[in-house]
Amino acid sequence: MDQTALVKPPLAGGREFINALAAHGIEVRAACWLSATYNDDKWFLMIATPVADAGEKGLVLIEIHKLLADSPQWGIDPDDVSLVPSNHLIVSEVEPLLKGRTGLGAVRYYGFKLGGRRVTDAYIYPIAAPVAA
Numbered sequence: 001m002d003q004t005a006l007v008k009p010p011l012a013g014g015r016e017f018i019n020a021l022a023a024h025g026i027e028v029r030a031a032c033w034l035s036a037t038y039n040d041d042k043w044f045l046m047i048a049t050p051v052a053d054a055g056e057k058g059l060v061l062i063e064i065h066k067l068l069a070d071s072p073q074w075g076i077d078p079d080d081v082s083l084v085p086s087n088h089l090i091v092s093e094v095e096p097l098l099k100g101r102t103g104l105g106a107v108r109y110y111g112f113k114l115g116g117r118r119v120t121d122a123y124i125y126p127i128a129a130p131v132a133a
Contacts, residue, residue, distance in 0.1 A: 009033035009043040011106045011123055013074030017045075018125055020067050026051060026060060029086045030094045032124040033106070036117060043080065046115060050086040057083055090115030094124050101126045 011033070018031050030048040035041075051060045065078045084090065093114060101107060106123035114122050 009035075009045070009123060010075035013071075013076050014045055014106065014123075015104050015125060016071070017067065017074050017076055018047075018127070020071070021047070021049075021064075024063060024067070026063070027086075028127055030088075030091045030124075030127060032090070032094060032109070032114070032122050034114065034117065034119050035121040036119055044082050045076065045080055046082045046084060046090060048084050048086050048088045048091045052083045053085045053087065084115070088115060097124060098126050 014031070014033060018028055021028055027050050028047055029050070031045065033043050033045050035043050049060070051057065060083060061078075061081075064081055064083075068074065068076050068078045068081075097109065098107060103126065106125050109119075109122035109124055111122075112118060112120075
């Protein structure tokens with residue numbers, strides 16, 4: 001009997017990466033791994049951040065490449081990271097899904113659409129509210 005291994009994204013690496021972004025002053029409003037097709041093991045990490053609103057996306061992508069190059073143990077390819085504005089549809093969709101959730105682990109999502117995209121699988125990270133300075 002032929003068995004196909006289920007491929008999951010690097011969930012722990014994603015959490016470490018999100019924490020590193022926060023440590024570098026990059027606010028994350030929502031973050032999730034998305035898989036868009038049944039016959040492809042391709043995952044991408046969608047991150048909603050205000051820096052994408054402010055036109056600083058290019059500078060942040062450079063910082064992301066540096067972070068990921070310095071941390072290969074996270075298992076994240078920079079080309080798999082997608083930055084979207086903080087007012088992206090995904091933010092308003094994941095907030096109610098995570099209501100009352102605590103902890104750092106990613107929450108599996110079993111819907112068919114997320115952030116305006118058709119998905120076959122998703123893992124959503126709970127995001128702590130930003131601390132006021």
